[in-house]
Structure formats: structure tokens, C-alpha cells
Amino acid sequence: MYKKLPDMNKQAIYDMILAALQEQLHDAKCAAHSAREAATHEESKAENQYDTLGLEAAYLAEGQSRRVDEYKTNIDLFKRNEMVLCREFYADTPIALGALVTLTNFQLPFFISPVAGGLEVSSEHLSLQILSQNTPLGIAIMGTFQGDTIEFADKALRIERVY
DSSP, X not given: OOOBOSOOOHHXXXXXXXXHHHHHHHHHHHHHHHHHHHXXXXXXXXXXXXXXXXXXXXXXXXXHHHHHHHHHHHHHHHHHTHHHXXXXXXXXXXXXXXXXXEETTOSSOEEEESSOTTOEEEOSSOEEXXXXXXSXXXXXXXXXXXXXXXXXXXXXXEEEEEO
């Protein structure tokens, strides 16, 4: 009944984004480990009341640990939404989580995701930017359709394709 847009392997896109999120987590774990090591290193002990190197290192370690927790939460949320994020979209399907959207005046297509807004991911076949559903642009395009025009930042943006 409805004409499907050109084949897009949503599972491959999902896997590509998940791998990027897992890489972020790995990098954050390494940074947290390094920060903890610095905070507990012998040279970080205060030599007088004005020496704050150890305190600063401890704050950094705490911040890096929180970042690790945030990335874990993002990965869990992304995995829980796999079926939604991998579903097919048609020209008459309203834009929602999992849509891959091309807009006029934007070089990369946007993948609508519950997490990791702003992250750019690439493979040899596709480059895209993740758009969080809760950002101003994400809110503006949710529920619209291919061919619609939205007003955003004093510009008219046409939704060219939805996959």
C-alpha cells in the first residue's frame, strides 16, 4: 500500500551507533581510571594547606566516574529501545524515535534517538548525526512528515527524506 523509501539497514545503523556509544564508555572508563590514579598518587598529597592538587584530582576523578555512569545509562536506554529504533519508516510515517531524516541545508542526515544528541558517527557507507528527541530541533520535527516544512531558528527547513 505504501511505497517504502530506498533500503536503509536500520539494524546496521543501530549497531554503528551502539558501537560509538560503547567506545565513548570505554574512553570514559580509561579517563576515570587515570583520574583516580592521579588523585591517589603519592605526588597528589598536600604539602601544605594551600596545596590543592590532590583535591582537584579527586574532583576530576569524581566527575569522570559520573561520566562513566551517564554513558552506561545511555547505552542501557539505547538497548531498551532497539525495536523502536530499528523500525521502518515510510513517506507517510510521522517522524519519531528511530527515524533517519534528511533536512534541507544540513549536510548529514539526523537519526532521532533518546540519547547521545550531537554525536556524529560514520561507516564506509553512511555518516550521520544523532539528534535527541528533546532538543529544540528534535521537538520541532517530531510528528511531522516527509515533505513538510518546519520553522527553526528563523529558517524554513524542508524534511526531504525519512527512512
